[in-house]
Structure formats: C-alpha cells, structure tokens
Amino acid sequence: MYQTIISAAVEGAEATNPLVPNVWEMGVVFVGFAVLMYIVVKFVVPMFEKTFAERAEAIEGGIAKAEKAQAEASAALEEYKQQLTDARAEANRIREEARAEGAQILADLKEKAASESARITAQAHVQIESERQAAVVSLRSEVGTLATTLAGRIVGEALNDDERSARVVDRFLADLENQNAGAAK
C-alpha cells in the first residue's frame, strides 16, 4: 500500500518541476502585490508619516514653547531688576534732594533769623534812643521845676515868675552841659 503511495508521489514529482511557475499564480501575486503597494503608497505610509511628523512637531513645539516661556520669564525678571534699580536710584535721588532742600531751608531760616534779629536790634536801638531823648526832655523840664521849687523853698523867695525861673534853669543846665563837655574833653 505504502509503495503505491510513494510511487504515486514520485510520479507526481516527476510530472511537475517545482522551478516551473504557474502563470496564473504569478498573475495573482503580481496583482495582489500591486494592490497592496497602491494602498501602502496612497494611505498607510502617508498616514504613519503624518502621525510621526505631528508627534515630532508636538514634542519640538512643546520644547520651543517652554524655551519661549523661559525667555519671557527671564526677560520679566530682568525688567523687574531694572525697575528695582531704577526705583532705588530714584529713592536715592529724592533723598538727596530732600537733604539738599532741607539744608537750603535751614540756611534760609538762619539767614532770615539773623536779619530779623538784626532788624529787631536796630529797632530797639532806635527806640531806646528815642526814649532816652524823651527821657532827657522830660527830665530837663521836671528837674527844672523841681530845682526851682527847691530853690524857692530854700531861698524863701517866690520864684513864681516862670519866665525868669525858666531862664535861670536853662542857664544852669547849659553851664552843666558845658561842664560835662569840658570834662569829656
């Protein structure tokens, strides 16, 4: 039984050389492969490549975004630093100005006070002088009256003749002044 199977197999093998192709099979493989190639070229490869490109772009875009944010943050930091420096300089400047202004005000006040005091002093001098003059005048008259009254009492003579007594007093005072002037000389 087995011999018949084997011999049948051998006959079959002799009948078809395995290197000789079946033309219809070749046609099916060619057409099938062409269809597959068409699908791959038209759809599969573009779709995968698109996804790859999008993914690469997403990753690179994310990196670019992060870099941009970083740059923005450092720019903002720089700006704040600059502003801080500016503010400090401004504060210093204002302080300096205030100090200078204060000094100026102080100097002004001092000057004003000095001039005021000088003015007051001068005024006082003038007032004192005028009062002295007034005192001198009033003293002159009073002293004259007192002296004549006194002299009248002593002499017992009425010296009520004003005109005469005034002349006497004036003469006396003039002598007194001349004496003083002579002593001063």
Added chain:
Amino acid sequence: MHLPAILPWGVADGFSKQMLLVILSVVIIATFFLLAARKQQLVPGKLQFAGEMAYGFVRNSIAKDIIGGKDFMKYVPLLFSLFFFILVNNIYGAIPVIQLPSFSHVGGAYVLAGIVYVTWIGIGIKKNGLKYFKLATVPSGVPVYILPLIIPIEIISNFLVRPVTHSLRLFATMLAGHLIVMIAGSGIEFLVMQENILLKGTSLLVIAGAVAMYMLEALIMALQAYVFTLLTAIYIEGALHADSH
C-alpha cells in the same frame, strides 16, 4: 498536503489555494495597517502602537539604516509592502489548517524578485545613466590585467545570478520547510499505524522532532521575509551609490 485547485475543482491551472491565500494576505495587511494608522493619535493606542512598531521597523531598521540619506523615504513603501507581504504569506505555513506558505510555489517568488530586479536596475540607470552598467561591473582600484576575469564575474553575479538567488532563496526555504513538516506529519501517521508496539513508540521521537522543526520553520519564515527585504534594500542602495562602490 496540497489541496487541489478550488475553481474549477481539481484542474491544475485553476484557482488554487495559494491564490486565495495571496489575496487574503493583501486583505489582512491592508486592513491591519489602515486600522492602525487611521486614528493618527499623538499618544497611540495599542493597535496604533503595534502598527507604528511594525512600520517603524521597516522604515528605520531596514530602509533608513541601509539606504540612509535623504531619499530613503522613497523606497519605504516598496520595502514595507515586500516585508509584510512575504511575512504574512510565509506565516501561513505555521498556522494550523492553512499550513501552506504561499511562496512554496515558485511563481510568487519570481514575481517579487522580478519587481525588485527591475526596480534597482531602473534606479541605477536613472541615477547614473547608461554609465551605471560600467559602474556596476567594473570595480575601481583593480589592476587592468585582472579586469577580463572580473568583469564577466561581476556581470554574472550582479545581473544574472542575483535575481535567481533572490527568488529561489525564498522559494526553496519555504518549500523545504513545508516538505519537512509534511514528511514529519506523514511519518508520524505511518509510525502510529504500525502493529509493532516498539515501532509505534518511535513515533514519539518523530513528534518531538516535528515540533522542533515546526519552531525552526516559524523562525525561518520570519527570517526569510526580513532577508528578502534587507537584500532589496541593499540592491537599491548599491544602485543609488554605484559610483562610490
């Protein structure tokens, strides 16, 4: 065991099981990759990830590594189609019930090797003009007196033997693998049917051997798809850069 032709039944030149399987392979590959590539999500799901792995393997490990440069993308579709077309048609041989690698018939292997042959010669001529044949057959830096010996060898090896080995390598490994598994199967059947209990027992050894051969065949099926595609990439690269070889 070969099934006879499906339509018309039993006629040698009719519509065979191979033809059905080839058409089925196109449907399988196209469906899988179209489904995998369809969603185009930046963070891929499982199916998309598997598709991208498979596509990326051919694109980067074969096309980019071998052909390189800027223009490898042009040849990715061909290499990709070849790899998965051959892979699926080979793996048929490892699937129970189907159990028939399509390229155990030589016709398909001739067709694919022929397509590749035409492709790389076309690329060579397009790139270098008719000078390409001189570049491909006259190696530079060889003493003049050896050239009469070298040139015929180069012509035979590059233009005559190359497509033959390219196609027969695939066909022969698939046929041999198919035969081995088939013979082991028949052998097991034969030994199990024996009256003698000792002779019957030896069938266990054959079963162990058949399983080992089955594993080896599965490996070779995947490997041959890779080898065929890799050689295609090497031929294309050789044609592209004929002037620097």
